[in-house]
Amino acid sequence: MAAHAPTTTPAEPAGAGHPPTRTPPDEVARRSRREGRAYRRAPYVYIAPFFLLFGAFGLFPLVYTVWISFQEYRLGGGDPEFVGWDNYVWLFGSPSFYNSLWKTLTIGLISTVPQLLMALGLAHLLNMNMRVRAFFRVSMIVPYATSLVAATLVFASIFANTPGGLMNVVLGMVGIDPINWTNGNWTAQIAIATIVTWHWTGYNALIYLAGMQSIPKDLYEAASIDGAGRFRQFLHVTVPGLRPTILFTIVLSTIGATQLFTEPFLFGNGAEGGALGQYQVLTLYMYNIGFEIGRLGRAAAIACVTLIIVIALVLLNTGLAFLRTRDKSQPLLRRRRGASSKKVSR
């Protein structure tokens, strides 16, 4: 795949092995002209592999999805055939589509909201001065570093409906009857949200931690002179200061939630998302239609609609945050800029 790099590389060894002092003047001029050209061309050579590979396997597929979504295109069979909006008409008439849209939303909410709130609290604690801080910080990324396959399989056994399912045994100890985690509607969604939360909380906590460390300490001093206790400082200095970071994690969690696949797929071991489709999210639905039923055109239509939803959600999140920032925290932001003008890099 690197084959094109050498062929387009102009005069690679030319500049090397030069004895600068003894080169005749015309030779110097020629070389500098040649090197000037090489210097101008080099950046393109350096970005070319990225744009070629990424274009072929990243950008092009995205555009190609739109094209496929207007075709009747069957897995392993024949040439695609143009069918106009048929795939979209089918999609918007499909009850499973609305179900998966709804499940994506609910699982997204019950995994993202607790996840980000816990991450915020953890970041606050991690920001304190303490021993073994490095250990705690590294322990945050252990779930992130492990694979979703392993995590899901482990959690699936913890949430198992068999008498030995750990979660139910623990609940039994506090007097709660066994819960049918895999087959219930909300219970299955909660179990899946638990896996997601476990995987991402520590990661988000580290992002918040990084954001917290850039909040100028003068603000805390000012707040404490004004008589604000720790909790009020957290609420009125830390949280507003973290607003861009929080927005950022919300946007990324939103994108992540629309991509949820491994957890629901392996939790019930199948693309139907549970017996009642109780956790059939959009990506699972797309996979099911595309690769199990074999209708790639329809699956591409699901992908396109999902992408539009993602873009809409991201714009919505950004817009809301922007409005709020303008309304409320203007004085604080201004004060903050004034207090630390040299640190506001962007």
Place this chain on the structure above:
Amino acid sequence: MTSTPDVRVAAALPAATAPRRRRRAEDSAGPLTYVVLTVTALLFLFPFYYSLVAASHSPSDLYDGTPPLLPGPQIFENMRLALEQADLVAALGRSLVVSLAVTATTVFFCTLAGFAFAKSRFRGRNALFGITVATLTIPPTLSIIPLYVVMTRLGLVNNLMSVILPGAVTAFGVFFMRQFISQALPDELVEAARVDGASMHRTVFAIVFPLARPGMAVLGILSFMAAWNDFLWPFIVVRQSPTIQVAVAGIGAGYTPDISVILAGTVLATVPLLVVTAIFGRQIVGGITAGAVKG
């Protein structure tokens, strides 16, 4: 594309080497902080422990209502069964090949492109970089259908190249290396090399690569982890010659899924990653925290 590090990491690293900012006077942690953090750490680590425990018991031990909390004697037996049901050794080998190839090409190409975007002026630079950044927000999962069609046309289905090629370079990596190089490499150094008559390529190999090594290391670790852990795309495109995640997921698909055998498989698949995390934990945390969006 599907095996890039998660987009969250991508955008989390806009200024990976931003100079450490002044930190506020930190409160000292009280005992409650230690308790909460310790409990959290235990919760984060517990699934690993439980998979080890469950993987070391016979399946019937896990069904009878009193799940064991201490390791049992059967770990090797279960691992043997896991290896028997899915060709995990071959799968581990494939994952290693894929992950190393993806890591090497990603680090190499992304460093080159990152250097170009960071240190040279050329026509279309801003537009091209803008495109690169914009693609970070696109969910790669949504491209798997056309990507599968592309791989079918190229005849690469069930060939490891179909996993390596889309991961061989990432927008995230370019973005990351650009941030790193613009901070870690003074413009004067590049200019000095040019004045001294070094060619651009010589500059890259003699100056950029050595100085960018810390950034390349972080990108390498993240790329390796992402490639190793990727599931959906390999599951679709190399099902006949599965990578380790696909193989492990496949153990449970048999008609008698034994939890303890499945978990023995996950232990096998996870151990390499835990080793990487244990060794490079600080770098990973550093990479994530060094420059997450700061107000």
